[in-house]
Amino acid sequence: MTVTVINIILLCLLVITALAINKQRNLFAATMLTGIYSLICASLFVCLDAVDVAFTEAAVGAGIATILFLGTLALTGFEEKTRVKISIPALLLVSITGGLLIYGIQDMPAFGDANTPVQTYLSGKYIDESATEIGVPNLVTSVLASYRGYDTFGETTVIFTAGIGVLMLLGRGRKNRKGLLDEDDA
Amino acid sequence: MMFEIVTYMILFAMLLALISAIIGQSVYDKILAVNIFGTITVLFIALFGFLTERPEFLDIALVYALINFITTIAILKFFEYGDMGRSSHINDQADI
Numbered sequence A: 001m002t003v004t005v006i007n008i009i010l011l012c013l014l015v016i017t018a019l020a021i022n023k024q025r026n027l028f029a030a031t032m033l034t035g036i037y038s039l040i041c042a043s044l045f046v047c048l049d050a051v052d053v054a055f056t057e058a059a060v061g062a063g064i065a066t067i068l069f070l071g072t073l074a075l076t077g078f079e080e081k082t083r084v085k086i087s088i089p090a091l092l093l094v095s096i097t098g099g100l101l102i103y104g105i106q107d108m109p110a111f112g113d114a115n116t117p118v119q120t121y122l123s124g125k126y127i128d129e130s131a132t133e134i135g136v137p138n139l140v141t142s143v144l145a146s147y148r149g150y151d152t153f154g155e156t157t158v159i160f161t162a163g164i165g166v167l168m169l170l171g172r173g174r175k176n177r178k179g180l181l182d183e184d185d186a
Numbered sequence B: 001m002m003f004e005i006v007t008y009m010i011l012f013a014m015l016l017a018l019i020s021a022i023i024g025q026s027v028y029d030k031i032l033a034v035n036i037f038g039t040i041t042v043l044f045i046a047l048f049g050f051l052t053e054r055p056e057f058l059d060i061a062l063v064y065a066l067i068n069f070i071t072t073i074a075i076l077k078f079f080e081y082g083d084m085g086r087s088s089h090i091n092d093q094a095d096i
Helices: A002-023 A027-047 A051-076 A088-105 A117-133 A139-147 A149-170 B002-023 B027-051 B057-081
Strands: none
Touching (some): A002 B002, A027 A051, A027 B027, A027 B057, A051 B057, A117 A139, B027 B057
């Protein structure tokens, strides 16, 4: 009961933040509000028992995304070009898409339902057999590192490649032939 | 019961921090509001662990506190120097 009420309050805060972001014309204020939005999302994920997702949300959403936004703002300026015109087709499109998504939710099983395919088909096997099959005490670790080992390996490779790419793009200031720093590239 | 009351109060504090982030005039008001909001989130997660009788969440709250601190430092650094792409070849105030 209490958790439901907390969820409702957090969702209300989320809506308020989203509306405030929409109304902001100062892009720095909007960036700060996106940080708050991520923190509320993270709290919600904790309430939904998805602690790892909450972790990622806080680190990426509130941490790195805010800093990236700020870096962009340093290049582009802090004020949004004011535009009061509301585009009716866009509003319609967004409403229809939102309506369809809400309609699609009705097919989903209830939150925490024990009879969903996810719960009946594989979870039991993992819980019963992973200790003997893999021998790792932590269930999540054995799923990620063994049952889905190739998947995780692929993900890690992708993230590693992306990291190298970003580091190369950012650069560390190229050195010219004499070994001195080229001022233009720094 | 006690945890529930405190949780609701924390949620109310969240609302207040949010309002201060929305109506705050200067840049520093906003930074302060986000920092406060992060702290309140840490408190909320810690409390939520006790509310659902799983105080193991306390560790997560600690990591949140660290992330929050780093973000605030980064934002303030940004305002002090104007950019974050500093290279250590030319500047001793660079981070990388």
